[in-house]
Amino acid sequence: MVKGVFVTNEVSSAASHDAGFATRVRSALAWRWGTQVLAQLITWTSTFGVIRILDPADYGLFAMTQAILTALAFMNGYSFATSLIQADNISDRRVGQVFGMLIVAGVMLAVGQLLLAPYAAAYYGQPKVEDMLQVQAVIFLATPFIALPSALLARRIEFRSQGLVNLLCAITGASVALGMAWAGYGVWALVFAPIAMAAVRAIGLTISARLLVWPVFDFRGAWDIISFGGALTLCQLLWIVQSQSDIFIAGRxxxxxxxxxxxxxxxxxxxxxxxxxxxxxxxxxxxxxxxxxxxxxxxxxxxxxxxxxxxxxxxxxxxxxxxxxxxxxxxxxxxxxxxxxxxxxxxxxxxxxxxxxxxxxxxxxxxxxxxxxxxxxxxxxxxxxxxxxxxxxxxxxxxxxxxxxxxxxxxxxxxxxxxxxxxxxxxxxxxxxxxxxxxxxxxxxxxxxxxxxxxxxxxxxxxxxxxxxxxxxxxxxxxxxxxxxxxxxxxxxxxxxxxxxxxxxx
Structure with a gap:
């Protein structure tokens, strides 16, 4: 009889856990996808307005810079943050090590894009590309404050705050892009809108995740982070080759x-x-x-x-x-x-x-x-x-x-x-x-x-x-x-x- 009660309770507990998990996943999907839909509606409204104001050549120049920026972004350390999601247990030191890796990667990429900008402009035969890339380099400095809180929130399957931050970013980006395009800034409207969005996203997610840990630059004992993140980083590099090769080839x-x-x-x-x-x-x-x-x-x-x-x-x-x-x-x-x-x-x-x-x-x-x-x-x-x-x-x-x-x-x-x-x-x-x-x-x-x-x-x-x-x-x-x-x-x-x-x- 005791055994029967034990089995019944065990099954009931498992069923309750499964039901709770399903509810959490559905809620996460609803918030993440629902707010994404609203954010995209805002972005589309702005984008369609900007498209009517700017010329196709402006979008061509912007696409050329995006191919370079995206090509460097595979080293931004996002995959190191992703390793926290699938880890069984994490500590403040582990989170700090990931934070340190992200900061090192962000600074190196920002400097690298500054140095690469004139060569990219020469490759495309478009001098304006150099100035655009140098300004866009600042985006990499915001990456650590986006990637780490995103991973910590995702680990807890908490997407409500992420969704709200995304909505705020969409409003910010749409306002900057449409306002600058209307004011006659041309292609620079496309350049500064993502920068404004990155700044808002970094601040919003850092607050939402209650990120209070200090970065740790001593990476001893972090081989599992490096190995898992390295595999995903390699995938990101391969993805960039796949997704940007058309613009890279066509741009020349x-x-x-x-x-x-x-x-x-x-x-x-x-x-x-x-x-x-x-x-x-x-x-x-x-x-x-x-x-x-x-x-x-x-x-x-x-x-x-x-x-x-x-x-x-x-x-x-x-x-x-x-x-x-x-x-x-x-x-x-x-x-x-x-x-x-x-x-x-x-x-x-x-x-x-x-x-x-x-x-x-x-x-x-x-x-x-x-x-x-x-x-x-x-x-x-x-x-x-x-x-x-x-x-x-x-x-x-x-x-x-x-x-x-x-x-x-x-x-x-x-x-x-x-x-x-x-x-x-x-x-x-x-x-x-x-x-x-x-x-x-x-x-x-x-x-x-x-x-x-x-x-x-x-x-x-x-x-x-x-x-x-x-x-x-x-x-x-x-x-x-x-x-x-x-x-x-x-x-x-x-x-x-x-x-x-x-x-x-x-």
């Missing part, structure tokens, strides 16, 4: 105008995967790490998350592709008309890209960063290679390169990731089928109706086509997969539709 071959057209189209295409997926990863990584440390399988949680990402991002991208000829004039004006086919083409590659991005937290959480290194290496080889071949076709040649590289990298990533977390490809494809069918029905509906509204102004076309496409997509899911529709909506609303809404046990 294309005019600033063509670089501006392509880079702005890429920016718009990456808004969803580049802005909404990383917050999901920020929550997924500590959540999966906690599951793994508790001896629970990560596969159910991961596959549900992958399905949710597909259901949300795929229709947005396919919809963007089939309505690009109305989207570009509406948000950017007629002077950006050359961007229409580029944006439409890039949007077709982005669903594959979004799915690939959400795979790395799973393998990192189970202590297998080598898989992340391998997939990052694959991306660093695949993307520059296809860009080198595609560059001869101009901006559209780079778009065609995306069509090859993005699905290929996803295939490599899944081939390495799924066996590690014990998921069969057939099970994954079954989960992704609703998004595939729904997008096909949605695209077909919009394409059938486009000729009927072709004579209307671009904004009016969107007012008609977007609701119709959304209705077609939602109706197809509701008719063929109503349970999937309910589960996904419940997760996005931070509510549990049933006991398996967020699976945390076998």
């Amino acid at each position: 071959v294309f005019s600033a105008y063509d670089v501006g057209i392509y880079s702005t189209a890429l920016f718009l295409a990456l808004i969803i995967s580049g802005k909404f997926i990383p917050p999901i990863n920020e929550v997924t990584f500590p959540a999966l790490a906690e599951l793994h440390k508790g001896g629970k399988p990560v596969a159910p949680f991961f596959i549900r998350m992958l399905r949710t990402v597909a259901l949300v991002t795929a229709p947005l991208y396919i919809g963007l592709s089939v309505t690009a000829d109305a989207v570009v004039p509406t948000i950017a004006g007629e002077k950006w008309a050359e961007m229409i086919p580029i944006l439409a083409g890039l949007a077709l590659a982005m669903p594959f890209f979004a799915l690939q991005i959400v795979c790395s937290p799973a393998t990192n959480a189970i202590g297998k960063p080598r898989i992340y290194v391998a997939t990052s290496a694959a991306g660093a080889i695949i993307f520059p290679t296809v860009f080198l071949f595609g560059i001869s076709g101009g901006p559209m040649g780079l778009v065609h390169a995306w069509w090859i590289a993005s699905p290929l990298l996803l295939a490599v990533t899944l081939a390495l990731t799924l066996p590690a977390i014990q998921i069969r490809i057939g099970d994954l494809l079954k989960e992704l089928l609703p998004a595939l069918v729904g997008c096909a029905i949605m695209a077909g509906s919009v394409l059938l109706l486009k000729p009927l509204v072709a004579g209307l102004a671009a904004p009016l076309q969107l007012l008609i086509l977007v609701p119709i496409g959304g209705f077609a997509y939602g109706a197809s899911l509701w008719v063929f997969w109503p349970s999937v529709m309910r589960e996904t909506w419940s997760m996005l609303r931070n509510r549990s539709s049933d006991a398996n809404d967020i699976p945390v046990s076998a």
